[in-house]
Amino acid sequence: xxxxxxxxxxxxxxxxxxxxxxxxxxxxxxxxxxxxxxxxxxxxxxxxxxxxxxxxxxxxxxxxxxxxxxxxxxxxxxxxxxxxxxxxxxxxxxxxxxxxxxxxxxxxxxxxxxxxxxx
Numbered sequence: 001x002x003x004x005x006x007x008x009x010x011x012x013x014x015x016x017x018x019x020x021x022x023x024x025x026x027x028x029x030x031x032x033x034x035x036x037x038x039x040x041x042x043x044x045x046x047x048x049x050x051x052x053x054x055x056x057x058x059x060x061x062x063x064x065x066x067x068x069x070x071x072x073x074x075x076x077x078x079x080x081x082x083x084x085x086x087x088x089x090x091x092x093x094x095x096x097x098x099x100x101x102x103x104x105x106x107x108x109x110x111x112x113x114x115x116x117x118x119x
Contacts, residue, residue, distance in 0.1 A: 011061040015071035063096035
């Protein structure tokens with residue numbers, strides 16, 4: 001009989017330049033009885049990368065952890081992963097959005113951009 005797995009799934013959104021840190025987060029999450037989704041582990045070679053992320057990665061996770069660094073806030077893929085319409089879809093499907101900011105100044109810069117866009 002197949003054993004069902006009841007671990008929360010967490011999608012790890014990050015820049016490839018931050019892969020060393022994300023590797024440690026991935027291992028920590030596994031140690032905490034969580035099932036992290038990481039592109040270089042969960043996408044089979046030869047499969048279309050963006051399709052896998054937006055069809056099988058993000059929508060099938062309970063949470064998305066976005067690691068915001070100098071590199072990731074400039075990454076077109078990370079920007080797409082945290083696009084407002086995607087965040088709305090996540091909310092509609094009860095997927096938690098968990099931003100993790102590497103430096104306080106990045107948090108302040110993101111708040112400033114958000115407040116300007118609301119005007």
